Amino acid sequence: MKAHFVNRDLAGYLVYFIMGVSLVSCVNSTSSPAPASTITTDIPNSVEIIINDMKLPHEGRPHGVPTSYDWALLPRLGMGNNPGTFQAMVAWGQVFEDLNGNPAANTRVQIRDIKAYMLSKGDNQWHLLQSSHLVEGGAFREDFVDDISQPADIRYEEDGSISVTAGGGYNFHFWTPARIIIDPNDIAGIFTTVQARLVINNPSQADDRSQARYLLDMGGDYWLDLSAQWDNWETNGDIGIGRFKYVTTEWQSFNMITLSEEEIRQNPPPLE
DSSP: OTTOOSTTSHHHHHHHHHHHHHHHHHHTOOOOOOOOOOOOOOOOOOHHHHHHHHHSOOSSOBTTOOTTSTTSSSOEESSTTOOTTOOEEEEEEEEEEBTTOOOOSSEEEEEEEEEEEEEETTTOOEEEEEEESSOEEEEEBTTOGGGOEEOOOEEEOTTSOEEEOOBTTBOEEEEOSSOEEOOTTSEEEEEEEEEEEEEESOTTSOOOGGGOOEEEEEEEEEESSSSOOOOTTSSEEEEEEOOOEEOOSSOEEEEEEOSOHHHHHHSOOOOO
16 A cells, blocks of 8 residues: 555655555566455455444554654545546555564465445446455555565465465565556545454464454555656555554454545445
8 A cells, every 4th residue: 555645745745756666566566376366255245344444443552653743533535526537547545564573474364355346436336446366565654655576475265265374574565466447536435345264373372362462444545547668756645544444353344435424324335
């Protein structure tokens, strides 16, 4: 997710640079092929969860994120429903250790089913823009300064999703495999969502998932087009950043939406 948005100042702009670099790297990824994806049927999401993911403070503080960053303590909107001249978008999320660290040494975060929807001004209906069982991503310095990154600890799971770890000064920032074209004049709302849970790293060792302190949130970016490279914050901008919540042993949904609580209740996004 990149330094995403440190207050709309220089640090915030740095975020956009990092996002541009990561998306380029995901296009050129040379990681080994993942197993074929499988269909998931349990969907732990609701209107109330979606509302709270843009309304309530973060459940915990993400490690290494300065309080001066305007997403350090609360979810927030960025460009919202106003992409300007940008004609593409991408859904993304990020995994951090808790501010006080993560004592669990045998626990990973499994991530699956990242999706993005758009509410159309034309027909007042939600339209699926992106849907991928598999996410791609990398490990970035927690404050995203200087776009410092390193290879992420990624494991492919039997269902075709991945699991990861984060820590040691690095988060895990993930995204959909590609951007998608949008009509910038038809956006009444954007909704991004993903599912995650804690899994054991090594089954032969003690299960310490109850001690894990991993936080995850969702967001999204607008881009000038499908292939634009980062250009001094002129070719992309964030849509919004959702609430950081602790990942648990049960599947749960993490969301970002650009609508108000009243608008969500009047026209809720798909929950499948």
